Amino acid sequence: MLLLGNEAIVRGALEAGVGFVTTYPGTPASEIGDAFAEIAPDAGIYFEYSVNEKVALEMAAAAAVSGVRALCAMKHVGLNVAADAFMSLAYTGVRAGLVIVSADDPSMHSSQNEQDNRYYAKLANIPMLEPADPQEALEMVRHAFELSEKLELPVLLRTTTRVNHTRGIVKIGELPKTFTKAARFVKEPSRFVVVPAVARQRHKVLIERMGQARQLSEDSPFHMIIGKAQELGIVSSGVAFNYALDAVEELDLTKRIGILKIGMTNPLPCTLCEAFLLSSERILVVEELEPYLENELKVIVADLGIHREILGKGSGHFPQLYEFTPDRVKRAIAELMGIAVEKPVAQTLPPLPARPPQLCAGCPHRATYYALKLALGDEFKNTIFTTDIGCYTLGLLPPLEMADYLLCMGSSIGTANGFTRATDQRVVALVGDSTFFHAGIPALTNAVHGQHKFLLVILDNRTTAMTGHQPHPGLEFSVTGHVPAVAIEDVLQGCGVRSIHILDPAGLQEAVDVFKEALQESKEEIAVVISRHPCVLLRSGG
Amino acid sequence: MRARLYMVGVGGQGTLTAARVLGEAALAADLNVIISEVHGMAQRGGVVETAILIGQVHSPLIGDGEADVLMGFEPLETLRALSKASRHTWVITNTKPIIPSTVKLGQGQYPDLREILSRIRSSAGSVIALNAEDLAQQAGALIAANMVMLGALVATEQLPFPGEHVRDAITRLSPRYAAINLKAFELGKAYVIQHQEEPDDGWDRIRAGRASQAA
Ligand code: SF4
Numbered sequence: 001m002l003l004l005g006n007e008a009i010v011r012g013a014l015e016a017g018v019g020f021v022t023t024y025p026g027t028p029a030s031e032i033g034d035a036f037a038e039i040a041p042d043a044g045i046y047f048e049y050s051v052n053e054k055v056a057l058e059m060a061a062a063a064a065v066s067g068v069r070a071l072c073a074m075k076h077v078g079l080n081v082a083a084d085a086f087m088s089l090a091y092t093g094v095r096a097g098l099v100i101v102s103a104d105d106p107s108m109h110s111s112q113n114e115q116d117n118r119y120y121a122k123l124a125n126i127p128m129l130e131p132a133d134p135q136e137a138l139e140m141v142r143h144a145f146e147l148s149e150k151l152e153l154p155v156l157l158r159t160t161t162r163v164n165h166t167r168g169i170v171k172i173g174e175l176p177k178t179f180t181k182a183a184r185f186v187k188e189p190s191r192f193v194v195v196p197a198v199a200r201q202r203h204k205v206l207i208e209r210m211g212q213a214r215q216l217s218e219d220s221p222f223h224m225i226i227g228k229a230q231e232l233g234i235v236s237s238g239v240a241f242n243y244a245l246d247a248v249e250e251l252d253l254t255k256r257i258g259i260l261k262i263g264m265t266n267p268l269p270c271t272l273c274e275a276f277l278l279s280s281e282r283i284l285v286v287e288e289l290e291p292y293l294e295n296e297l298k299v300i301v302a303d304l305g306i307h308r309e310i311l312g313k314g315s316g317h318f319p320q321l322y323e324f325t326p327d328r329v330k331r332a333i334a335e336l337m338g339i340a341v342e343k344p345v346a347q348t349l350p351p352l353p354a355r356p357p358q359l360c361a362g363c364p365h366r367a368t369y370y371a372l373k374l375a376l377g378d379e380f381k382n383t384i385f386t387t388d389i390g391c392y393t394l395g396l397l398p399p400l401e402m403a404d405y406l407l408c409m410g411s412s413i414g415t416a417n418g419f420t421r422a423t424d425q426r427v428v429a430l431v432g433d434s435t436f437f438h439a440g441i442p443a444l445t446n447a448v449h450g451q452h453k454f455l456l457v458i459l460d461n462r463t464t465a466m467t468g469h470q471p472h473p474g475l476e477f478s479v480t481g482h483v484p485a486v487a488i489e490d491v492l493q494g495c496g497v498r499s500i501h502i503l504d505p506a507g508l509q510e511a512v513d514v515f516k517e518a519l520q521e522s523k524e525e526i527a528v529v530i531s532r533h534p535c536v537l538l539r540s541g542g
Numbered sequence: 543m544r545a546r547l548y549m550v551g552v553g554g555q556g557t558l559t560a561a562r563v564l565g566e567a568a569l570a571a572d573l574n575v576i577i578s579e580v581h582g583m584a585q586r587g588g589v590v591e592t593a594i595l596i597g598q599v600h601s602p603l604i605g606d607g608e609a610d611v612l613m614g615f616e617p618l619e620t621l622r623a624l625s626k627a628s629r630h631t632w633v634i635t636n637t638k639p640i641i642p643s644t645v646k647l648g649q650g651q652y653p654d655l656r657e658i659l660s661r662i663r664s665s666a667g668s669v670i671a672l673n674a675e676d677l678a679q680q681a682g683a684l685i686a687a688n689m690v691m692l693g694a695l696v697a698t699e700q701l702p703f704p705g706e707h708v709r710d711a712i713t714r715l716s717p718r719y720a721a722i723n724l725k726a727f728e729l730g731k732a733y734v735i736q737h738q739e740e741p742d743d744g745w746d747r748i749r750a751g752r753a754s755q756a757a
Contacts, residue, residue: 133576133600133602162603165580166577166578167561167575167578168602243600243603245601246600325604325606326604344605344625347624349622352621353650354650355552355644357586358587397643398649
C-alpha cells in the first residue's frame, strides 16, 4: 500500500489500538490529525483538534493515565508550546501508552525555525524513536505504545518533513476489533500531583526508568548494522540514513564501509555504539541539524579512553543547517574515501523572478489589509505591524508590506504590548482567529490590564486556513458535529476590552471608516477590530 | 535499475496528482517507489517540487544533476530546477507560462520563452517542449494538463514499467474523470511521438536511436 509518512503513523497507532488522539494542526504534522478526523468517529476513537498543543498534550496525558492508549501530534514548534506539560509528564509518567509525535522541519519548508527536537527527549528524559521512512514510522508507532507501557513513560516519535511527507510502499498489519476510548482514572496523588515532595520522588523514578530504557534500547529492533566498518564507519539516524545507504551502494563501498543505523536515539544503545566505535578508526556521523549523535559518540569515546576520529559537523564535513540531499552526503563520503565524484555541471542561470506563495485571489485578508492601509493613510510609515502565523503572514510581501515583527504563534499581541511601551510609534497587531485562540488571549488580557494602547486586528476567516482548514473554538462545529461556538467578541468583552468593532472587509468604504474610528480609539486604550469574512477556499457549510 | 523523476510546477497545477499516479503505477508494476512531496503553503501559487524515485533506491530526494527526467509544468520553473538535470537528463517542459506575482509588480522580468528553451537545451540531454494546456483543452479540460505531461513522459520510454500501468492508475485514482484524463494522456503521448522528427519543435536533441525507431 502506498502511504504518506503521516498516514503510516496513523495506521501504526490504529494497529496499536489507540483510543484517544489530540493535535493542533501544523505542517508537516497536519495530515495525522486530518486522517483521524475522518476515521475517528466511525472507529470509536476520541479525536479532537485542541486549542493549542499544550492543551492537546494535557488531554492525551489524562487519557493515558486513565488507561487509554493516546497519541498527540504536533509540529516541532508546537512542542515548545506544550513543553511545560511535557517536562512534568515525564515525572508522573503514564499507565497506558502515550506517543507524542514531533514533526521537525529541517530547511523550514513551512516553519519559523528548524530546531532539532531530539534535544527535547534528552531534556525531559524520555525515550525517543526516529523513523527513517514511512514503513518504519508505522512500526515504530506500534512499538512505541508497548515501550511506553513497559517503562510507564511517554515516548517521543521524532520525525522530519521527509518522513511525514514522503509517500512509500508500506506493509500494514492487523487492526484490532475495537478501540477503547473510555476508562477509569485510579487516584494516586503521590504520583500524579507533582508538588515538590512528590516531584523529588518522581524524578528518581524517572532516572531509574531511563536506566531500564537504556537496556531496552540495546535490544531495540530499530537499530541496524550494515556491512563491516573497515576504513570508515558511518553512524546515522532518521532520513539521513537513506542518503548514506544510497551513497555507499552507488560508490561501490559496501565492502569498505560499515553503517550503524540508530532507531532509538534516546537513550542511546551505548554497548552497541561502543562495539561499533571499536570496529573502525574513523567514524562519520550522518545526521541532519544539530550534532546530536556526534556529541554523544564523542562522550562514549572519551569514556572508553580510546582515540577515534568522530567526523561530522565539528569537522566541517556537514553543515548544521537545512536538510541533507543525497548528493551532499555522497560527496562527503567520497571525499573521505578518496574517491573522485563527477561534479554536476554548475548551472549559471540569470537572476529569475521569484515566485513566492500568494494570498488566493479573492482572499478576505487582502481586503482587510487594503482597507487598513487606506485608513492609516500618512501614518502608515510610522506604524509597526506585529504579525502572526497564518495565511495573512503573506501580508509581508509587496504591495502590502504590513508585517514588521513575528516570533511565533500569538506573538503579534505580546510584542505589540512591548512595542507600545518601548517606542512612541503607532502599533497595529494582526492575528488570525485560530491563532488568537491558540496563544493570543493571555497577551490580550495583559494589554487590557497593563493599559497598553494599540490596535488589534483579528482576521477572522472562520477556519485554520493555512494548514488545511481545520476547525477551531470560534466555530459552531467540530469533528464531532455541532458544538457551541466561543464568539471572539464575547472573549474580548470578558477580557475587559471596551472598544470592539466587527466589520466585513468586503465592504471597502465601511471597513475603512471602522478602521479609522478604531485607530482613533486606540490612542486612548486597546481597540480591537474583528474583520470577519470566510476564507474563499472554505467549502460552504464547513 | 532505478529512475529518478523530478517534477516542478506551480501550486494548483496537479503535480501531486501526477506523482500519485506514477506511484500507483510503480506499485502495480511491483517496483519500489518513493515520492517526496512538500505540502504546506503550496495552494497559494508558490513553487511545488516533487521527487519520484522508482526501483532500487532509499533516498527520498534527488540531488543536483541526479534527475533522469525533469518534468516542468511551467517553463520558468523548469529553468529554475535545471540544476537537477545533467547531460543524461530528459527534460519535458510545458511551454505555457504562469507569470509570477513579482513580475506583475515590476520586480524582475519573465525571461523570453526561446531563451528559456535554449538554456534548457544547452544543459539537458533530450528536451521535449509542449503546450500542455492546449492539449488538455482539446481533451476537454484545462486542468488535465498534468495528464498531458504524464502522456509525454510515457512516450519517452524512460519509465521502468509499461505505460499501461499509468493508464490503469489514472482510471483507478479518479474513475469519474477517467475519460477526459485518458484523452489528455493520449494527446500528450501522441504529441511526443509525432514530433519526434521535427527538430524545430523542440526535438533537436533527441537521441538518434529513439528518432530512427519512431520512423
Ligand atoms: S486559503 Fe483562505 S485565508 Fe488562506 S490565502 Fe487562501 S483565501 Fe486567504
